[in-house]
Structure formats: C-alpha cells, structure tokens
Amino acid sequence: MRGILFAFLGGACITLQGVANARISEDIGTWQAATITQLTGFLMALLIYAFVRDGDLGGYRKVKPLYLAGGAFGAVIIYSEVTAIQHIGVTFTISALLIAQLLVTFLIDTFGWFGRPKSKMGAPQFIGLALMVGGVLVMKL
Known part of the structure; x- marks a missing residue:
C-alpha cells in the first residue's frame, strides 16, 4: 500500500512540476526553467538528506558511472515535457x-x-x- 501511495504522490508531483515549468518557461525560457527546476530539486534533496540520512553517501563509488549520470536525464525530461505541454496540453x-x-x-x-x-x-x-x-x-x- 505504501508503494502505491508514493507512486501516486510522485505522479501528482510530475504533473504539477510540468505545469509549473511550462509557466516558468513562458517568462524566462525552457532551458532556464529546467535549470531552476534541477537546482531547486537538488537543494530540496540535499535538505531532506541532511535530516533523513538514510544511506551511505560514500557508497557512490560502487555505482557504475552510467547510473550516476541518471540525474542528467532530468534536464531532457523537463525540456521535453515543457515543450510538449506548450504544444499539446x-x-x-x-x-x-x-x-x-x-x-x-x-x-x-x-x-x-x-x-x-x-x-x-x-x-x-x-x-x-x-x-x-x-x-x-x-x-x-
């Protein structure tokens, strides 16, 4: 049940983020919106990590470099989603x-x-x- 609740929370946040990014990009541009979103996401994750500390930050050495680049997909996701929302709703x-x-x-x-x-x-x-x-x-x- 907990997994489903988190899936719904994540899905709702993806939608809200997409709409917010589309609005931001109308004023400052799509890549700028992606930059702000990635930065605020990083800061939020860092803040949560500071309080939760639920893992070994030093364990990143065990992770394949390809997987460490996973966050870079976020920029493409944001740009693609914002552009799509502006064109198809x-x-x-x-x-x-x-x-x-x-x-x-x-x-x-x-x-x-x-x-x-x-x-x-x-x-x-x-x-x-x-x-x-x-x-x-x-x-x-």
Whole structure:
C-alpha cells in the first residue's frame, strides 16, 4: 500500500512540476526553467538528506558511472515535457509520457537491461498497454 501511495504522490508531483515549468518557461525560457527546476530539486534533496540520512553517501563509488549520470536525464525530461505541454496540453502530454514510460519499462524488463532480472511479457501486459494507447487516442479526439 505504501508503494502505491508514493507512486501516486510522485505522479501528482510530475504533473504539477510540468505545469509549473511550462509557466516558468513562458517568462524566462525552457532551458532556464529546467535549470531552476534541477537546482531547486537538488537543494530540496540535499535538505531532506541532511535530516533523513538514510544511506551511505560514500557508497557512490560502487555505482557504475552510467547510473550516476541518471540525474542528467532530468534536464531532457523537463525540456521535453515543457515543450510538449506548450504544444499539446497537460492531459495529452502526461498520457503520452506514461505510455512512453511503460514502453521503455517493457523493454527493460523483457531484455533485463540495467541489471534488472528478465521478465516475460505476455498478452495481458500488451493488452493493457494497447488499452492505454486507445484511451489516450479517445481522449485526444
């Protein structure tokens, strides 16, 4: 149950962040909005870490360099999401974003990328994805 609650919290924050970034970018530009968002996100994470201290910061040496660059995806995410919101609106952007996430997670699970165990994807998973895509198309019409 806790995982689902955090998933909903994260999903809500992604949407709120996207809308806020779109508004910021109207005034100062998209890359500038991404910069401010990344900076405030870093400061918030640093503040939370200062209080929680739930891990070994020195353990970063064990992490593959490719994975340490994961935060850099944030800049691309922000730029892409802001640009999409400005062109196709919030609802369609978030819907397309979720479908893209599912497609990539299917690939990761199916092929075992990034050290993840391989998982078989069957008809129920593909039907679910098709229903999501169909739902988005219906919403857009």
